[in-house]
Amino acid sequence: MKGYRIIQTAIKALRRNPMRAMLTTLGIVIGVGAVIAMMEIGAGSSGAIRKAISSMGANVLNIRPGAASSGGVTFGAGSGISLTPDDCEAILRECPAVRNASPLVHTRAQVVYGNRNWVPTFIDGVSPAFLDVQNWTIEEGESITNRDVLNSNKVCILGKTLVRELFQGESPLGKEIRIKNVSFRVVGVLKTKGANMMGMDQDDIIIAPWTTIKYRVTGAALENTNQSSSSSSSSSTVNTLSNLYPGGQPSLYPERSEIQAADNPMPVRFASIDHILAAARSTADIPAAIRQITAVLRERHHIRPGQPDDFSIRDMTEMTNTLSSTTTMMTNLLLCVAMISLVVGGVGIMNIMLVSVTERTREIGLRMAVGARSRDILRQFLVEAVVLCLVGGALGILLGHGGSYLVRLFLHWPVETSVTAIIAAVAVSAGVGIVFGFYPAWKASLMDPIEALRYE
Amino acid sequence: MEPIVKLNDIYKTYQMGDIDVPVLKGVSLTVAQGEMVALMGSSGSGKSTLMNILGCLDRPNSGSYWLDGEEVAQLSANQRALLRNRKLGFVFQNFNLLPRTSALDNVAMPLLYSAGHISDRNARQRATEMLGRVGLQERINYEPSRLSGGQQQRVAIARALVNRPSLLLADEPTGNLDSRTSQEVLGMIRQLNQKEGITIIMVTHDPAVARHAGRIIHIHDGVIVDGAFSGVAEPHEAPAKSGISPEKEKEAK
Ligand SMILES: Nc1ncnc2c1ncn2[C@@H]1O[C@H](COP(=O)(O)OP(=O)(O)OP(=O)(O)O)[C@@H](O)[C@H]1O
Ligand SMILES: [Mg+2]
Numbered sequence: 001m002k003g004y005r006i007i008q009t010a011i012k013a014l015r016r017n018p019m020r021a022m023l024t025t026l027g028i029v030i031g032v033g034a035v036i037a038m039m040e041i042g043a044g045s046s047g048a049i050r051k052a053i054s055s056m057g058a059n060v061l062n063i064r065p066g067a068a069s070s071g072g073v074t075f076g077a078g079s080g081i082s083l084t085p086d087d088c089e090a091i092l093r094e095c096p097a098v099r100n101a102s103p104l105v106h107t108r109a110q111v112v113y114g115n116r117n118w119v120p121t122f123i124d125g126v127s128p129a130f131l132d133v134q135n136w137t138i139e140e141g142e143s144i145t146n147r148d149v150l151n152s153n154k155v156c157i158l159g160k161t162l163v164r165e166l167f168q169g170e171s172p173l174g175k176e177i178r179i180k181n182v183s184f185r186v187v188g189v190l191k192t193k194g195a196n197m198m199g200m201d202q203d204d205i206i207i208a209p210w211t212t213i214k215y216r217v218t219g220a221a222l223e224n225t226n227q228s229s230s231s232s233s234s235s236s237t238v239n240t241l242s243n244l245y246p247g248g249q250p251s252l253y254p255e256r257s258e259i260q261a262a263d264n265p266m267p268v269r270f271a272s273i274d275h276i277l278a279a280a281r282s283t284a285d286i287p288a289a290i291r292q293i294t295a296v297l298r299e300r301h302h303i304r305p306g307q308p309d310d311f312s313i314r315d316m317t318e319m320t321n322t323l324s325s326t327t328t329m330m331t332n333l334l335l336c337v338a339m340i341s342l343v344v345g346g347v348g349i350m351n352i353m354l355v356s357v358t359e360r361t362r363e364i365g366l367r368m369a370v371g372a373r374s375r376d377i378l379r380q381f382l383v384e385a386v387v388l389c390l391v392g393g394a395l396g397i398l399l400g401h402g403g404s405y406l407v408r409l410f411l412h413w414p415v416e417t418s419v420t421a422i423i424a425a426v427a428v429s430a431g432v433g434i435v436f437g438f439y440p441a442w443k444a445s446l447m448d449p450i451e452a453l454r455y456e
Numbered sequence: 457m458e459p460i461v462k463l464n465d466i467y468k469t470y471q472m473g474d475i476d477v478p479v480l481k482g483v484s485l486t487v488a489q490g491e492m493v494a495l496m497g498s499s500g501s502g503k504s505t506l507m508n509i510l511g512c513l514d515r516p517n518s519g520s521y522w523l524d525g526e527e528v529a530q531l532s533a534n535q536r537a538l539l540r541n542r543k544l545g546f547v548f549q550n551f552n553l554l555p556r557t558s559a560l561d562n563v564a565m566p567l568l569y570s571a572g573h574i575s576d577r578n579a580r581q582r583a584t585e586m587l588g589r590v591g592l593q594e595r596i597n598y599e600p601s602r603l604s605g606g607q608q609q610r611v612a613i614a615r616a617l618v619n620r621p622s623l624l625l626a627d628e629p630t631g632n633l634d635s636r637t638s639q640e641v642l643g644m645i646r647q648l649n650q651k652e653g654i655t656i657i658m659v660t661h662d663p664a665v666a667r668h669a670g671r672i673i674h675i676h677d678g679v680i681v682d683g684a685f686s687g688v689a690e691p692h693e694a695p696a697k698s699g700i701s702p703e704k705e706k707e708a709k
Contacts (some may be wrong), residue, residue: 005568016556366552369513370566370615371541373534449513453552 010384024352025392027345028432032396032425033403034338039421040404042331044414046324053320059099059283060133063091063276063293066310081272082301082310085210088127088276090300095292097285101278102130105210107218112178113166120162122205123179125213126277133279141173141188144209152211157188159205182216184208210273286315342428345392346436353385353440364444365452378445385437386430393429397422458525459686460622460655461487461510466519466529468505468678478678479505480516485673485684487623492649492656493683494669502678503659504627510657511544511625512536524622541569545616547626547645551608553600553615560596563587563614570619586614590644606637610644617648624648626658630665642668 014021065082088103105125111118124130127149131137138157148155156177163172172186184206193202208217280289290313301310357364364377372380404415468480479502487493497503508514509521512528513536521529524543531539540546553562564583567574574582587596590610600608609629616624629645630638646668648654658669666672673683 002573009568012557012561016554362552363554366554367565367569368537369511369540369546371537371569371619373537373569376569450508453513453548 006379006383007387009380010387013380013384014387020352020356021388021391024349025345025388025395027348028342028389028392028429029345029396029399031338031342031345032393032429033399034341034396035335035425035428036397036400036418036421037403037407038331038334038338038400039418039424040400040415041407041413042327042334043416043418043421044404044408046327046331047416048414049323049327050320053316053323054135059280059286060316061098061278061280061286061289061293062314063087063278063297064274064312064314065272066308066312083273083276085273087297087300088273090296091276091278091293092129094296095278095289097280097289097292099279099281100129100132101276102127102133103210103273104130104275104277105214105218105273106275107213109180109217111162111166111206113172113175116166116168118162118165120159120204120206121200122159123213123217124205124207125210125217126207127210130207130277133277135279136193137191138188139191140171141186143188144207149209149211152209152215154182154184154208154212154216155187156184156206156208157190158186159190159203159207160192161201161204162206163189179206179208180217182212184212214273280315283317286317290315339428342432346389346432349385349388349433350436350440353381353437354443356384357381357440357444360444361447361452361455364447365449365455368447368449369453374445377447378441381441381444382434382437385441386433389429389433389437390426393426396429397425400425458489459486459522460489460491460524461485461657462522463510464520464522466506466509466516466521468502468509468514468516480509481678483519483675483678483680483684485680486686487655487657488686490649490653490655491671491686492646492669493658494666494672495657495659495675496661496663496666496672497675497681499661501675503675506675507625507627507657507659510623511546512539537569538571541566541571541619543622545619545621545624547609547612547616547624547629549628549631551600551605551612551632553608553611555601556599558597558599559587559592559603559611559614560584562600562611563618566615566619582618583614586618587611589617590614604637605633606640609633609637609641613641613644613648617654622655624654624656626656628659628661630660630662638662638665 063083083103085103088101091098092101103126107123107125108119109123111120111123126144128143128146131143141157144153144155144157147153156179158166158172158177166172166177167175172189175186176183177186178184190203190205190207196202278289278293280286293313294309297311298309303310367377367380368374401417407413408415463483463485466480466483467478470477470479483506495503495506505514509516512523512531515531515536516529519529520527523539526539528536528539554565560580560583563586564579567579567582584593584596587593590613592607592610592614595603595607595611598607600611603611609632613629624645626645630641633641642665645656645658649656656669658665660666671683671686674681
């Protein structure tokens with residue numbers, strides 16, 4: 001018996017009792033529908049999480065100096081001053097897996113505009129590469145430039161929260177704001193990013209050239225975020241444009257003489273920075289980037305083999321993994337429930353197929369009498385079950401797809417069409433048909449034609 | 457001439473738990489090509505059992521059975537299925553048509569199990585032709601529930617003939633019909649025998665029906681009382697070969 005003939009016969013047999021066929025396959029329809037909806041909603045939410053992570057900079061590597069220690073007292077990670085802007089340059093130059101890198105210095109200070117003030121969560125001194133690393137774009141105005149960094153120009157870019165708090169609907173472009181009595185011209189406004197995964201408002205930010213923050217702002221007053229108390233002492237040292245890196249701390253020790261310096265040379269670091277942010281070319285490149293940066297920094301910092309790094313590199317992989325494993329677990333859990341309903345649907349099919357085999361005993365006997373072998377009968381009933389399941393599967397795909405569409409429409413949940421889910425659903429429903437259709441079909445094939453013909 | 461059916465000392469015993477129920481006790485008979493034979497006997501005498509063995513639905517416990525020159529008594533179930541498909545046609549007392557299936561599909565059904573490849577179009581054509589031969593060309597797409605008893609039995613006859621069997625077996629073909637439709641169906645069967653030369657073995661209780669046959673075999677309690685062998689010359693001027701004439705065979709191809 002040819003393949004398509006078997007299918008044709010099966011469809012004809014099912015059409016003899018369409019209502020029953022529909023009800024039988026309902027279990028599969030619901031099961032497959034649930035699986036598809038689960039997969040699509042699950043894929044949607046993990047996609048949304050991926051997007052949230054990449055908005056924080058998914059491929060970003062955070063390089064921090066190691067812990068400073070003195071006399072057995074360590075000051076915690078990041079307290080060392082081992083990173084320099086040159087390290088950042090070197091990383092950019094020598095690490096092919098790194099797309100871009102920016103130095104980062106931060107401070108916390110009050111920001112004043114007119115009669116309003118605000119203390120933003122982030123005041124980040126960066127290079128123009130920062131925006132690229134963080135995957136951030138300017139909504140209005142323009143970015144800071146490398147020239148701004150070189151000249152430590154007093155320009156800044158504001159996040160949306162600051163615009164709201166300080167300007168209240170006014171356009172901030174071209175306005176002057178003051179950070180610790182240093183006045184900055186606003187050149188741009190960042191696009192909204194929303195809260196990050198820790199719940200911190202990422203838009204509560206000021207971005208300025210790192211040289212400006214380093215030498216004009218933090219150099220002026222290290223210990224205070226409160227502008228009013230420090231203003232009196234710092235007012236004399238700011239805004240003097242004569243020296244390139246103004247606002248040095250008052251020297252605690254007497255100046256060394258030339259001879260002292262020649263006798264006892266000290267390595268001079270002109271600038272240390274708090275972090276280097278580097279972006280790997282892709283998620284897959286993160287391990288390579290970490291390896292290359294480690295090699296470059298160890299060489300630049302003259303760290304001998306066997307000695308520990310004086311810096312640390314962190315990436316988001318762990319957090320990404322934690323979050324996506326949570327959603328994956330939830331999705332899998334729901335999938336299990338959906339699978340159970342598929343099994344229940346399969347049992348329903350088996351039940352009805354058994355009834356159908358009993359009911360059609362005479363038909364089986366007749367088919368055998370006119371020449372059907374037991375394997376023909378087996379195949380016929382098996383194909384009937386599989387056809388039922390596949391039709392159910394197809395309807396289930398439509399149902400699940402429609403369901404997830406409604407979820408997107410009314411609940412605004414993110415959903416993602418998953419081809420894998422559809423292929424899996426077809427395979428699973430065919431599998432259910434074969435597994436649960438086999439026993440009834442096998443029973444049918446074992447019938448004795450005489451007994452079957454005589455069956456009332 | 458070689459008989460189409462030759463039974464030799466057939467025994468059939470059913471097991472009912474521990475008890476043996478002997479039903480056929482040494483049946484021997486022959487049926488020649490183109491004969492129409494009626495099988496008569498009281499209820500429980502073993503007629504249906506004998507028909508099952510003749511129809512290769514069942515195997516005798518002992519004895520030999522030549523069908524068309526082939527020893528078939530001890531064939532396996534699959535071999536018997538193939539043999540039934542190729543050489544035998546069945547007509548049942550209760551028609552046994554597939555419900556909610558058109559007359560055409562019912563008639564074409566045995567072709568599904570034919571070994572050789574028959575195209576869909578060919579199968580339809582052949583089924584239509586058979587329905588035409590039993591006078592139902594107008595009722596091709598009717599389902600059994602919309603056909604009268606006589607028409608249903610004619611569909612069943614068409615189905616039995618669709619594979620051009622050498623032997624048609626009918627177990628009480630008119631048992632469920634009233635006398636008028638009985639006549640109609642019997643007339644048809646006799647015509648098939650006389651015009652087409654198909655060999656027919658028919659079980660019946662009705663002596664009036666049996667008179668249509670060329671020979672009557674009486675069976676009593678598992679033993680044949682008389683009529684086992686066609687002692688006389690062939691009753692009808694039957695053609696040499698059963699089935700469809702050569703021209704028709706060509707047409708069907
Ligand atoms: N499967 C079976 N198991 C046990 N005994 C059986 C079986 N089939 C038939 N018999 C017995 O064999 C005997 C002959 O049965 P069979 O059906 O051949 O009778 P019959 O001549 O066709 O009768 P009827 O004219 O009523 O149809 C009966 O006594 C019956 O009880
Ligand atoms: Mg009987």
